[in-house]
Amino acid sequence: xxxxxxxxxxxxxxxxxxxxxxxxxxxxxxxxxxxxxxxxxxxxxxxxxxxxxxxxxxxxxxxxxxxxxxxxxxxxxxxxxxxxxxxxxxxxxxxxxxxxxxxxxxxxxxxxxxxxxxxxxxxxxxxxxxxxxxxxxxxxxxxxxxxxxxxxxxxxxxxxxxxxxxxxxxxxxxxxxxxxxxxxxxxxxxxxxxxxxxxxxxxxxxxxxxxxxxxxxxxxxxxxxxxxxxxxxxxxxxxxxxxxxxxxxxxxxxxxxxxxxxxxxxxxxxxxxxxxxxxxxxxxxxxxxxxxxxxxxxxxxxxx
Amino acid sequence: xxxxxxxxxxxxxxxxxxxxxxxxxxxxxxxxxxxxxxxxxxxxxxxxxxxxxxxxxxxxxxxxxxxxxxxxxxxxxxxxxxxxxxxxxxxxxxxxxxxxxxxxxxxxxxxxxxxxxxxxxxxxxxxxxxxxxxxxxxxxxxxxxxxxxxxxxxxxxxxxxxxxxxxxxxxxxxxxxxxxxxxxxxxxxxxxxxxxxxxxxxxxxxxxxxxxxxxxxxxxxxxxxxxxxxxxxxxxxxxxxxxxxxxxxxxxxxxxxxxxxxxxxxxxxxxxxxxxxxxxxxxxxxxxxxxxxxxxxxxxxxxxxxxxxxxxxxxxxxxxxxxxxxxxxxxxxxxxxxxxxxxxxxxxxxxxxxxxxxxxxxxxxxxxxxxxxxxxxxxxxxxxxxxxxxxxxxxxxxxxxxxxxxxxxxxxxxxxxxxxxxxxxxxxxxxxxxxxxxxxxxxxxxxxxxxxxxxxxxxxxxxxxxxxxxxxxxxxxxxxxxxxxxxxxxxxxxxxxxxxxxxxxxxxxxxxxxxxxxxxxxxxxxxxxxxxx
Numbered sequence: 001x002x003x004x005x006x007x008x009x010x011x012x013x014x015x016x017x018x019x020x021x022x023x024x025x026x027x028x029x030x031x032x033x034x035x036x037x038x039x040x041x042x043x044x045x046x047x048x049x050x051x052x053x054x055x056x057x058x059x060x061x062x063x064x065x066x067x068x069x070x071x072x073x074x075x076x077x078x079x080x081x082x083x084x085x086x087x088x089x090x091x092x093x094x095x096x097x098x099x100x101x102x103x104x105x106x107x108x109x110x111x112x113x114x115x116x117x118x119x120x121x122x123x124x125x126x127x128x129x130x131x132x133x134x135x136x137x138x139x140x141x142x143x144x145x146x147x148x149x150x151x152x153x154x155x156x157x158x159x160x161x162x163x164x165x166x167x168x169x170x171x172x173x174x175x176x177x178x179x180x181x182x183x184x185x186x187x188x189x190x191x192x193x194x195x196x197x198x199x200x201x202x203x204x205x206x207x208x209x210x211x212x213x214x215x216x217x218x219x220x221x222x223x224x225x226x227x228x229x230x231x232x233x234x235x236x237x238x239x240x241x242x243x244x245x246x247x248x249x250x251x252x253x254x255x256x257x258x259x260x261x262x263x264x265x266x267x268x269x270x271x272x273x274x275x276x277x278x279x280x281x282x283x284x285x286x287x288x289x290x291x292x293x294x295x296x297x298x299x300x301x302x303x304x
Numbered sequence: 305x306x307x308x309x310x311x312x313x314x315x316x317x318x319x320x321x322x323x324x325x326x327x328x329x330x331x332x333x334x335x336x337x338x339x340x341x342x343x344x345x346x347x348x349x350x351x352x353x354x355x356x357x358x359x360x361x362x363x364x365x366x367x368x369x370x371x372x373x374x375x376x377x378x379x380x381x382x383x384x385x386x387x388x389x390x391x392x393x394x395x396x397x398x399x400x401x402x403x404x405x406x407x408x409x410x411x412x413x414x415x416x417x418x419x420x421x422x423x424x425x426x427x428x429x430x431x432x433x434x435x436x437x438x439x440x441x442x443x444x445x446x447x448x449x450x451x452x453x454x455x456x457x458x459x460x461x462x463x464x465x466x467x468x469x470x471x472x473x474x475x476x477x478x479x480x481x482x483x484x485x486x487x488x489x490x491x492x493x494x495x496x497x498x499x500x501x502x503x504x505x506x507x508x509x510x511x512x513x514x515x516x517x518x519x520x521x522x523x524x525x526x527x528x529x530x531x532x533x534x535x536x537x538x539x540x541x542x543x544x545x546x547x548x549x550x551x552x553x554x555x556x557x558x559x560x561x562x563x564x565x566x567x568x569x570x571x572x573x574x575x576x577x578x579x580x581x582x583x584x585x586x587x588x589x590x591x592x593x594x595x596x597x598x599x600x601x602x603x604x605x606x607x608x609x610x611x612x613x614x615x616x617x618x619x620x621x622x623x624x625x626x627x628x629x630x631x632x633x634x635x636x637x638x639x640x641x642x643x644x645x646x647x648x649x650x651x652x653x654x655x656x657x658x659x660x661x662x663x664x665x666x667x668x669x670x671x672x673x674x675x676x677x678x679x680x681x682x683x684x685x686x687x688x689x690x691x692x693x694x695x696x697x698x699x700x701x702x703x704x705x706x707x708x709x710x711x712x713x714x715x716x717x718x719x720x721x722x723x724x725x726x727x728x729x730x731x732x733x734x735x736x737x738x739x740x741x742x743x744x745x746x747x748x749x750x751x752x753x754x755x756x757x758x759x760x761x762x763x764x765x766x767x768x769x770x771x772x773x774x775x776x777x778x779x780x781x782x783x784x785x786x787x788x789x790x791x792x793x794x795x796x797x798x799x800x801x802x803x804x805x806x807x808x809x810x811x812x813x814x815x816x817x818x819x820x821x822x823x824x825x826x827x828x829x830x831x832x833x834x835x836x837x
Contacts, residue, residue, distance in 0.1 A: 003693065003694050003695075005694075008751075008752075008755060055668065057667075057668075100497075100498040100501070120665065120667065121665065122664070122665040122667060122668040123662075123663065123664050123665060123668055124497075124661070124662070124663045125661070125662040125663070126658075126660065126661040126662070127659075127660050127661075128657075128658070128659040128660060130363075130659060131361065131659045131660045138791075138792055139792065142788045142789065142791060142792050143788075145788060146784065146785050146788040149784050149785075149788070150781060150784070150785070153780065153781060153784065154781075157777060190797050191727065191797070193789075193792070193797070194727060194789060194797045194800045194801070197785050197786065197788060197789040197801070198734060198785070198786075198800075198804070200785040201781055201782035201783075201784075201785035201786065201804075202738070202782075204778075204781045204785070205738075205741070205778040205781060205782060208774065208777045208778050208781065209745065209774055209778065212773070212774045212777065216770075236752070237748075239748055240741075240744050240745055240748045243694070243744045243748075244737075244738075244740070244741040244744050244745075246690070247687045247690060247691075247736075247737045247740050247741070247744070248734065248737035248738060248741075249737075250683060250686040250687055250690065250737065251683035251684075251686070251687060251733045251734055251736055251737035252683075252734070252737070253683075254679045254680075254682045254683030254686060254733065255679045255683060255730055255733055255734075257679075257682075258675060258678045258679035258682055258683075259675055259676060259678075259679040259730065260671065260672060260675030260676070260679075260726075262353070262668075262672055262675075262726055263676075263726055263727060263730055266727060266730055266800075267730070270734070
């Protein structure tokens with residue numbers, strides 16, 4: 001006997017639960033957008049907002065408060081200091097320190113006074129506000145265009161209503177990742193943007209696999225109601241959907257646990273995205289195809 | 305699909321060996337003598353986030369270059385107009401890259417147009433307003449020429465920066481133009497980022513100007529600067545106290561000679577205090593000019609001005625022939641060495657602004673490599689174990705394909721000299737998770753077919769065929785989304801997109817083609833009663 005996570009004869013009524021799934025997703029999306037509005041936009045990292053990040057590693061235990069005290073009455077006084085791994089801290093400010101002397105006076109000298117030479121500056125990133133604005137604009141363009149590209153591709157390979165279901169699921173996934181980042185008040189960095197692009201590819205993959213099956217089953221059983229065909233197809237591909245999500249999740253988890261602080265954000269948003277990407281392709285994209293089918297039928301009836 | 309199993313095995317073997325071939329230098333550092341001739345030399349190129357180094361994005365202020373050019377042109381134009389007996393007043397460089405003047409003759413405009421046509425084809429009249437006293441005329445550079453000049457400025461800057469970095473001696477620097485007026489610079493493994501930044505960003509415009517001792521400096525400091533003069537400051541350090549102070553100079557604005565006339569520049573330890581100085585040698589034209597200038601200005605002071613700062617202003621004792629001069633100042637040895645480099649490489653045609661700067665120390669880089677490899681190993685092992693447990697022998701075949709996939713990605717990275725970054729490692733690991741998707745799709749399909757009672761061979765055929773188009777679709781969409789990320793194009797994140805794309809392409813080959821070859825080989829060589837899947 002082979003190992004089976006999902007038994008072959010399984011029949012879950014996904015279409016029947018569509019109403020709840022849509023309500024659940026609408027609530028999640030509203031919370032996500034609400035959080036962004038509540039926080040007055042995203043907490044943009046220096047890549048998008050401009051500013052400086054300095055990563056400092058200390059040889060012995062030091063607290064963020066101690067560092068803050070040391071930096072009192074310097075230009076870094078109001079900077080954000082956050083722990084970043086063992087004895088390691090990120091100091092973040094919205095000023096762009098492109099002159100080394102400023103850094104020397106405001107960081108190195110006070111730190112040396114407070115902690116001797118027991119520290120090492122491991123990373124300095126300075127992004128001008130001009131570049132930040134550029135990145136913001138480019139990021140929005142790239143995300144929206146990739147949605148449109150997916151819409152075009154799936155319309156070409158399948159049908160427009162299939163594509164629409166896929167894209168709505170996609171936008172839903174992106175919004176939830178962004179919302180999670182906002183709720184946790186994480187910085188929206190370029191890494192999180194990269195995660196969003198991966199999720200776009202991942203989420204549409206799941207949708208394609210299911211929709212492919214729907215198309216095949218429509219050909220095999222032309223008389224059957226679309227709702228039943230969709231239900232059958234989701235069930236037939238369910239074990240693949242779960243297995244693939246599981247393998248991807250395993251790799252993302254390894255990344256989150258062992259990948260180190262620098263890619264923590266990336267790994268975390270990938271985890272969120274993989275979970276919701278899987279959920280949405282089962283519960284959102286296919287029901288939406290059906291929803292559009294029903295809408296079209298009722299329109300046609302009215303015309304008659 | 306190619307029918308012959310032998311050919312398919314050969315293709316698989318060639319591709320795998322090819323990838324391994326390009327990976328040899330990455331994994332074996334010292335290849336003994338007769339062999340290293342036949343092997344590639346390039347290791348996998350690590351991004352700055354993994355090996356440490358500096359990433360800079362500079363913006364070249366091309367408008368400033370145009371303004372400087374107009375400044376010089378306005379001086380020449382004055383002389384040309386006087387030569388042609390065109391009467392004018394208040395000719396000066398105006399806002400932006402324009403020149404404004406008043407023509408006092410009624411026929412002035414035609415005369416000006418003649419001069420422009422003969423000697424200044426790049427200039428055109430932007431506006432001309434009639435006044436009581438004459439005509440107020442604004443000149444500008446024509447648009448086509450301005451665009452050309454901007455382009456030249458960028459090319460020249462790029463060339464100059466390349467030159468400076470080369471002379472500074474940094475291994476494998478990357479200096480590439482980006483967008484309209486930006487230059488991206490990557491300096492791996494740099495130890496003193498501040499020094500490199502100064503070296504690259506310094507305009508290094510060297511000018512020789514006469515000090516105006518005929519007019520009063522105090523009067524000028526009060527705001528009455530004589531026409532054609534400027535005030536510049538010089539830095540002086542007191543030798544006994546080391547205190548630095550700045551002293552003003554009143555200079556004739558016209559630069560008599562610039563760094564463009566230099567043949568070479570080098571560091572010398574010459575004076576009695578053992579301070580380093582930079583000695584300059586002019587090219588032959590420069591030497592002649594220098595001789596003439598010093599001859600004409602004996603007893604006057606000649607200021608050596610670097611980027612607007614007066615370094616010294618010695619009195620010219622006599623005509624100086626031979627074409628040598630010296631810049632003294634309070635330099636450290638490193639500073640004078642860098643100054644010699646920038647003078648040799650030439651001045652930047654326009655000032656540059658640093659838009660983006662990222663410096664990663666080598667210790668953070670090696671931590672990142674360690675953690676990245678750790679995560680990749682553990683993640684891959686988890687997936688491999690999962691496939692083995694869930695799909696038994698078929699899963700093991702998929703695992704084999706997965707390992708080939710990783711080797712291929714690394715091989716392609718090495719062969720095309722693509723850069724591996726930390727997010728790139730993350731992308732590689734994600735590819736592992738996604739690549740098995742193709743096999744899961746196929747295997748689930750085969751299981752379905754087997755359940756309907758089909759033979760093993762038929763089930764394999766149907767499983768692979770049915771899943772094939774789906775796999776193509778999922779790969780294409782994955783690649784498309786990564787391509788959008790590449791367009792976003794910044795260092796480490798680009799690496800993420802690149803490995804994802806290579807990984808997806810490789811997985812099309814390994815997960816579909818290679819696994820099929822293995823299945824077909826097993827089925828045609830052993831009589832299998834039951835497929836372990």
